Each structure stands twice: as C-alpha cells, then as structure tokens.
Amino acid sequence: MRQTYLLAIDQSTQGTKGMLFDQEGRLTARCDRSHAQLIDEQGWVEHDPEEIYANTIAVVRDVVEKAGIDKNQIAAVGISNQRETAVVWERESAKPVYNAIVWQCARGKQICEEIRKAGYAESVRESTGLPLSPYFSAAKIAWVFRNVDGVKELARAGSICCGTIDTWLLYRLTKGKTFATDYSNASRTQLFHIAALSWDPELCKLFGIPLDCLAQVRSSDDYFGETDFDGYFESPIPIHAVMGDSHGALFGQNCREPGLVKATYGTGSSVMLNTGDERIMSQNGLVTSLAWCMGGKVQYVLEGNINYTGSVIGWLKNDLQFVQTVQEAHELAAAANPLDKTYFVPAFTGLGAPYWDSAATGLFTGITRLTGRAELVKAGVDCIAYQVADIVNLMREESGLAIRELRVDGGPTESTYLMQRQSDILGIPVCVPQWQELSGMGVAYAAGISAGIYEPETIFSCVERTDYRCNMPQEESRELYNGWKQAVKTALNHE
Template sequence: MRSSPLNRSHVLVFDHGTTSIRACIMDASGAIIARHQRNFEQIYPQPGWVEHNPAELWEITLQVARAALQEAGLGWENLAVAGLTNQRETVILWDSETGVPVYNAIVWQCRRTAPFCEALKRQGHGPMIQEKTGLVIDAYFSASKIRWLLQNVPQAQHLLARNRLLFGTVDTYILWKLSGGQCHVSDVTNASRTMLFNIHQRDWDSELLELFEIPAAILPKVVGSCEQIGMIDPAFTNGVSVPLAGIVGDQQAALHGQKCWVPGTAKSTYGTGAFLVMNTGQTPVHSSQGLLTTLGTDALGKPAFALEGAIFFAGAALEWLNKKLDAFDHVREIDTLAHSLASNEGVYLVPAFAGLGAPYWDSDARGAVFGITQDTGKAHLVRAALESMAYQTQAVLAAMQSEAGLTLERLRVDGGVTRSDFLMQFLADILNVPVERTDDPELTAKGAGYLAGLAVGFWANPQAIQSLPEPVQRFEPRMSAQERERLLTGWHQAVSRVLSKPSFE
C-alpha cells in the first residue's frame, strides 16, 4: 500500500528560470538534499527578440525531476507534494487538444512589442493600467506579447475559432502538462504580472482584455499560491499520486523564502538582473516613481501586496566585462580587483545596455562609463560594475520607503552575485542598513517549497518554517555619511547623463 501524502518525507520543487530549469528535493528541516539543473536554448530570431522552445522546457522538467530523485535516492512515493516557481511574464499559447504550442514562448526580456506599448502610453492608457494592475506599460509584461501572437500567428486564430486555444505563463503551461491537461491554472503572483489582472478585484479585467484584444476564454483560472490545485499525472510518476501545490512567481517565491512576511521587510535577488521586493501588507501602494505594485504572499501564503523594482543589469554587467573586455578570467578575481583600489577614483559605470528599469523606466537610456583617465584600468571597471548594483538598489529602496511610508531595518539578499563580499559591504554602506546574506543559493525554490508544504500540511504552520535553521552572514554599514553622500551624488550625475527623458512617466 502506498503511503498517504501527509506521511511522506520530502517536497519536490520545480524552478523554471530564464536560462535553466532545476528540480530541488527538500526535507522536513528545509534543507535541499538534492538538485539537478539543465540549461536550455536561448533563441534570438531578431535583435531584441528572445524566445524559448516550450517543448524543450517540458522535456527538461521531467528530466531534472527524475535526476534529482535519483540523486536523493528517493522515488515518487517519497514526495508529499510538488511545487513550482518560474520566470514570470513569459508567454505560451497552445492547442488544448494536442498540447502543441502555436509558437515559441516569448520571453519576458523580449522587446518586440515595445512600439505598441509606446503607442498605448501616448494614447493615455498608462494611469488606468497602473490603477488596475499596479504595473507601468511596458513590453516586459505578458499582455502585449499575447496580443502579438494572436495577430501574427495564423495557427492561434485557427485554434481560437475552434475553442482549442489556451494561454499561460510558464507556470500554467508546465502545470497543464504535469497534470495531463487537467489543470489550466495560474496563481495570483503570476497573474498579477500579465497586465491583464485587476489586483484589487483579484480577477481578469474585462476592460484590459478589450484593450489588448484578448479573449477571456483562453485565460487560466487564477488560484492561490498556497493551495493544492491538482495531481501530477500518474503516467509520469509510476502510478504514484503526487499533489501539485505551491505555485508562485520567482521573485515572490524568493520573498517568501527569505521570510519577508510582514510589511516593511524586503529582499533583493542578484543574478543577471536584480529584483527588489518589499512586503507592504494588505495596503496597495501605487507608485509615481516607476515602481510596480504586485501581489506576493504573507506568512500563511495568502495574497499580500508588495512593491517591486527591477534592475535590468546586475550580474550581466560583470558578464559583459568578462566576455567583451576580458577584464577577468574567473569570478574569484572580482573581489581582488575591486579591493586593489582604495576608492572608485571617480569612475562610474551605468549599465543601461538595454535601458534602465526602476525607478527610471527609460528603455532608450544606454550604458556609459564616466570619469575615465589614463590611469583607469580593468580594476576600476570591475569595481564600478559592482558599485552600480548598490547604487541602483539604493535608488529603488529609497523610492519604496518614501512611497510606502515604511522604514527598512535590514535587507535580505540572495543570488549568485552576492558571493562578492565587496558588493555586500558596499551595499550595506550605501544603504546605511545591515545586509543579510544567506549562504543558501536556493531561496527561490525554498519559497515555493514552503508554500507547497503548507498547502498539504507537510509543515503545520508558518512558525514551524520560521524555526528552521538558516545560515546568514550579516554586513553592517561602516561608511561615513559624508562619503556616502559624495558617492551617491556622483552616481546621480552619471545617470542623469544617460537618461533620454528627465522624469518618470
């Protein structure tokens, strides 16, 4: 006889990133005991266009799950639940009868719909869209991508006429496949990133659907982030029943994994870009400074409002220095180079390679390096790239605190770039608050795992999760106020020179 889910010992989490997919196995202590990861192809049909192959995403999903279970020495029968976290805003349309996508997934980074979004701004739709969705009009979000597919892919219209077309972000598509076509759902955190979801009514908005010419029939049902939504098709699990629960967008998952469950707590995840999210509780804060109002979760996994700021280029600035300028051979050299200088010597790098995100939202801004002299070398550029992440973080957090009326007492951080001790100390100095770095690289997966476990009773309550061991290293600010102000003034001057427009829209 197979054990019931509540008697099982582990949680499986699928983590769908922008360049890779991994499966993580968690035990009751919150530890990741096994993980397996695979990269997938990045498709660039034209400059500024970014796509993924949905069939490859699905194939790798099962591969990494089976490999992680094998690494852990476990079987499907040992799983209490499976959760999922994902890159948000990426769009897939597919045939409800065959499961075949009509086109590649259009990725959140893709800029093909930027002209249409600019037209919407000129037509004056910005305030209405921000009021309903908490978002600024941008090609970053899902709505304009769905519209593009409907207007440019004949198969989409063919299936729509036959009531066979389905839309989903990555979570929706993978859950539909995992459940054998039984679950066409998305959770509130992912839905709130489509620019079609009314975050106050917690439902798809008819006025927005009409504006973007998107039929409601193709949309998924919206569920909570901490509820069981179905089962994995037993055909994939050797006949074992495994519940599906804990569905949450990646940045909200990291917020939950960092246990930022009360208003005023915030986290920043540093990878290719950086994403800062602050819990604002049950009160939505609509920003006039380019921040996004979105939905996250509270301690129980119920919807809670959050402010979010996206920094487009964080670790990507270091990658550019490595690949294009051969500034260093290995990431271990980054801190050595940064510490080789007593100061930045007036050198600032503004990494606006494809525009600036929050709080500027200037897609026409372009990158620049300021303060170069004959003595400027690769150490200056590496240090400037690291410092740029802290300056951008400070700009976002200053806007968040001002608009929410909340005071940040500490910043929780995660992501690969946080291995840099130089960045962590400089970040604490520029923010003038302690920075807490977890040594756990899987906070995003853990956030989804906690929500999945709560949904099925694997953990009895949030207090049980709060008490789990958590290794954290704390960096205290030690820079003088005068030096902080001097550095920030230099940064603001540098940014002002790359902006294409003087103020927020």
Template structure:
C-alpha cells in the same frame, strides 16, 4: 511540527538561465540538489526567446534526478512545489500541451513601439490603474497580443478555445498534470497586465484592448493546495503518478516567502538576470516613484490575495555577462578581475542595454560607461559591472523608503550574485544599513518548498524561521558623505544615459 510520516518536498525553480531543484526533508535540511542550464535565442535585435521543448526537458531532467536521489536515500516525496520565471509568454495547444510558439522572454523588447503608443494614450492610465504596473514590454499583455496577431489574426481559434496563451506556470501545470490542470497562479497572473490588482480577476476591458479572448486564458488559481487546486502529476519522468502539486509561485514571490515566511515588514532584493525588490503591502501604500503594485500570492486558507509592492530592475546579472563577453572571461573571472581595480577609480556602468526598468522605467535610455580616464582598464570595467547591481538596488530602495513612509531597517538579499562578498559589502555601504544575505543560494526553490510543505501539513508557519538556513550579515561602516558622493556619481551617470545631461 505536525505529526506526519517522514517525507520530503520536491521543489523546482524554473528560471531564465536554467532549472534548479531541491529536495527538502521534514527537518528543513536540503538533502539533494539538481540543475539544468538553458540558453536564450536572439532572432532579431531586441527579441529574446527560449525553446519550450528545451525548457520542458530541463524541468523533467531536474525532477527525475531529484526523484532518483530520493529513492536511493529511502526518502518519500510527499508533494511538489514549482517556482517559475514570470511575464514570459507562449501559445500552446490546450488538448496536447504542445507549444505552438517560442517562449517570448520577459526581457523581450519587440513590443516597445506598441507600449510607447499605449503610454501616450488614455489607455496607458487605464492599464496602470487597473493592474498596478507600468506599461512596458516586460509584462505579458503586449507579447500575448503579438503572438496571437501572428498565429490567429482573426482570433477565431482563440475564441473557440483551440489555442491557449499564458505564462510559464500555466504551461508547466498543463504538462505536469497531463492536461488535467488549466490554471495560472495568482501572483503570476498579476504580472500579465491583464488582471485587476484589486480583486485578482481577468479584466474584460483589458482583454478587449489587447484582443485576447477570455476563452484563450486559463483560470486564475490559488498559490497552494493539496492537489485539488493545482492538480497531481501525471506521466512525468521519475515522479510518482498522482503526486500533489502543492504550491506554485513566481520566482521573486517565492524568494519573498522564503525571506519573510509570509509576514509583512521584510524587504528583499533578488539578484539574477535582472533584480527584484519586493515587500508585502497589507497597509495599502500607493505605488509611486517607479515602484509597482502586484500580488504576492493567494493562500487557500486566507481566501484573498496578499498584496505587495515591487520594483523590477531590468539588467543586473546581465551586466556581468556583458562584461564577461567583452573581456573574454566568465562571471567568476569578472568577480576576480574586479578585485584588482584601482581604489581611486570611480567608473560607473549604467547597464541600460534595453533601456532602464525600475526606478526610472525609461526604455529610451542607453547603456554607457562614465568616469573613465587613461588608466581605466579591464579591472575597472569589471568592477563597474559588479557595482552597477549595488547602485541600482540602492537607488531603488530609496524609493521604497519614500513609499513606505520611513527608512527600511535592513535589506534581505538572495540570488546567485549575492555570493560575492564584495558586492554585498558595497550594497550595505550604499544603503547605509545592514544587508542580510540568505543562507542558501536557491531561495526561490526554498520558498516554494516551504509554501508547499505548509499546504501539505509537513510544517506550520511557526516552524519556518527555525527551518531557514542562517544567513550572513553585512554592516555599513562608511559615513553619509561618502555614500552621498558615490550615489551622486551614479545618478549623474544615469542622467547621461537618459540624455538628461551632456
């Protein structure tokens, strides 16, 4: 390791359900953790919002708690890493940083009609060709357009630079630096559907299409640095003034960095509210079969951006929360209840509560339960909810096999739901290859901590495999006939949800 004074990296992971944080010392040990939950609001059917003020309080609360723990332990915080939820968008005052709108979530569906019209027009191919992403309300562009249509219909204020529109990373960078940094990180920017995936620049044609003035957008920054690129903290409760913000990543990108240490060849699946499968793509494989192209990160030392392939499953943990509400329990209760399901039961839940994301990208699909009989009860419904995550990941991984031109050797898994051993065992059986579960649940925070530490000289890339906590491996034991039968049952259920079967 590099010869530096002993210190620690403070990593913040701002997600949909809350903000988590880690304090990672030079030897790789996580010596402190903190968490603040967040809620979502649903003002109209299909709308999903969060309160920016509550989000900011969660970030500062976690930062303050970790800084206090560091002070008590006599640990010096040398830099900050920030991992964030992606695609969610808001408008703020570029002078004060005050939010002028709710945060419109990546789950929000209010622009579904606009996206459907774009998909059916020549502009649909233009958007996907330039950005690598399917036209879908998940991404930021149509939501940013919607917000500006309400706040600044003429675009006069946006054109004059009196409004800023962007994603969570850009707003938090503004707030963390007291307004000194007006930037969005490369990987997060690539998820807005306003950036050319080929060169990581705002696309003028797309800005015109969505009527978003370039003056309303932050600059696109690298993912790491020693403070010059991303700025320094200013007036953040509990944090020292001038602490370098050494890395910013989207949450899924941060998980990929933690799992792969920046090296190609690793396919990871992050299970959360939704799920994301991602792999670096230095070979330039063309996206197909519901898999999108994206930018993983842009390290200052490398110059250019690292390209990746990603598939976004719309509902993963959402299925658990739905079942918990239906059955009057919580997520832990669903996991416990699922154990009691009859072994012979093959009930499938297709959690298309807002349509399906990858690999089908069919927002007209509808949620349903398939395979019930007279003996189906709460335990079988609970198990179907848990298993829906594994089926969706297996279905999507098969598309990666096709795009990458060969079978992926193993799947790296992370995220809260992966703590369920039965889910991980089923995942291995359904894909017919090993699943390696991450050694810690806070993988996004760990990934951005590693990137920040390498930028600051705390670690070299070669150190990262030794620092990473050892995970748990789940092997496949069932034969191909069992796997094919279960996957066929799942795909039949999906076909019903999509109206392809009766």
C-alpha cells in the same frame, strides 16, 4: 522515523531545476536541465514548450535518483516559473499552437503602441499596476492571436488555452484536469485587475484575448491537482504551491511582512518590497504586483528592476578584458585605492528606475592620477551597490515603510566586497542565506506549509545567513552616495 520530502520545480529562463527539501526544510539534492534559446534575426526570443515539459519530467527523475530516496517519500510539489513568458495551446490536444514567447521578447511593441495611441496606457497601469509594455504577457498572447493561422477560429470555438509557464505545466502535469494559475503570475500578465482580483474584461477586449481562454486564478498555496509525472510515480502526488520565481524568492527569504525587502543579483537585478495589504502605486517607475495569496490573504509588492548589475562585471571581463575572472574583479575592487573617486554609470541602453532616461549613455567620471585598472574595476563593481540603493531608497520614500535590512540572493552575493559595500551604502544590514535556490525553496516551503508538513513560524529557522553590517561612518557613506548621484546627473545631461 521515515523522512518526508518536498519536491520543487523551478522553471527559469535558462533551464529547469528539480530540488528536494527534507522535512526540516534543508536542501537535499538539485538537478538542472537547460533548454534551447530560440532567437531569430529580429531578436525575437522563444522557447519550445514541449522541451520545457520534457525537461520538467526529466529533472524530477534526475533529482530523485541523485538523492537515492524512495519516490513514495515525496509528499507534495511546488512550482516556480519564469514570469511573463506566454504559451498558447489547444485545449483538447494540449499541443502548443506556437512556441512560448519569452519575457525578453519585444515583438508585441506595435500592439502596445496602438493601445497607447488610443489613450489607454494610464488605465492599463491603474488596473494592473504595470506600465503598458510588450515585456508583459498580454501583448505576447495578442501577437499569437493576430499572427498564427487558425487561433482566432479555435478560440471562438472554445478550443484555446493561454497562460504563463506555470499554467502550461499544470495543464500538462495534470493531463488537462487543472487549468489554473496563481495570483502572483496572473498579476504579471497585464490582464489582471490587482484591486478587483480578477481578470479585467476591458483589458482582455483591448488586447483581443477572449476571457474564456484564460485560466482560473487560485491562491498561491492552493491545491492545484495531482501528477504522476508521466507515470514515474506509482501514485500521484499533490501540487500544493505555485508562484512566479521572484515571488518564490521573496517567500523563500521569509519576507512575509510589510517592510521586508529582497534583492536578487544576476545579469540584472530584481528588488521587491512586501507592502502587505496596501496597494501602493508608484509615481517614479516602480511597478505594483501581487506578492501572493496565502491562507486566504493577499499581499502586494513594489518591484524595481535594474538592467545592468552582474552584466557590468561581464563587460569588464569580456569586452574590456580588465580581468580574467569574475572573482578577480571583486578582488581588484577590494584592493583598489580607497581615496579614488571614480564612478561608473552603466547606461548601456539608457537608465531605468528611478531616472527613466532612454537617451542617457554610460560613462566613467571622477578619474584622476590615482585611477588605474583596479580603480576602474572597483567603479564597475560599486555601481551595482549604488543602483540597488537607488531602488531601496525609492521604495522607502514611496511606501513610508521602515526598511531595516536587505535580504539578498544570486551569484554576486558570494562577493564579500560587494555585500559589505552594499551594507555601507544603504546603512542597513545585508543578509545572505546559505542556499541560493531561493525560488525553489520558496515554493517548497509554501507547498510544505499548505500540506501541513512545515510549520510557517519555524520552518525558516533552518536557513543560516551571513549578515554584513555597515562599518562605514555615515558621513563617508553619504558623501560616496552623493558622488554617485552627481555621476548619474552627468550621464543624464546629454543635450
């Protein structure tokens, strides 16, 4: 029987990945291309949209050649993308008017401050589920309209398009035939009303962005047109799924039901809880977004982001030189004296959810004569598990949902010590999948389901997982977590 493949494009902050999944849902091949990080003296961060598009075409060629398959065996494409990063381009020529402004870039801070001073911060949050911030796309697009010559005039003439990276790629891949985005990406722009499920005209006016410059919003498993990847395919292939990368990972983790939660461990960490059709507005700094719209059904999420998790290990390695490799850090943590009670609070630039104190500073606390290099490293590794536990516990409290396990992905999940510690602190199983390409896998599976190639109830069964189960007495776990809370309290007591 002739094999059928699904192609996934995962366009992330550092680069673009091309992945092929077979008709059983197994990862067959992957190729990556990085792109330049354009950072100026102000710390503003940009990407070249043309380079991103060129790399997208290139990784498709690369992965097909690496897999050694017939191109005609590829049945459909799914796209996942870095969220919030914004592009503005001319409708007719499809040429960017400026570089993509990356989610990390805070140049829209003044625009947000103006809106805050005008008294609209809470109405922005009520409409979008997001705190008013230059982190999201709206302030970035508004900055382009204000600062790039000729953009306002072109917009008045109906000649400007703007959107997130998925919208840019769809436009270019379909030669301008598809100007669209999906619900997950739209919900991260700070221009989309997540209850009305439409662009918010009042917010567009507030940010100075004409409504007709924004893309059509479609279901995440919609048909988004077709592409031949600049002539690489003799016959065009359909694009059947689009999602933001964190949402793709949530889907790839099979968190399709309320109460299912995933954590992605990287430089920082993203924790996302599926809340089903209930739009829960956090009172403690979590954000509310759309998970996706699949099969005509919208689902919401609560999301918490942690600034410093994997980067703490980098700090121990590069700045303090306590270890030479990341692996050594985890090995030292496992070998440390279990009676030591040292904690590290990584408030390098304040503390985020659920504490929200920008003046907090980092500290080691609980140091005794038992404390040595291994114990300090262990405190650095453990703070990752404690911070994720803070978010999961807050999600449990605010949603009222019974969270029975944590599904995880990202490089640090290779650490047996950290994953066991995470399970012990949370008191629930922690599940690590065999593949780490969860964003790409998510959109490949969504595209395959949409195209009728995968069965939604069986496709996820091909993913094997390693489960870490709590083996620490509840009293000991509670005592350790209470010690962490006390350490955080010390970091917050900065007056």
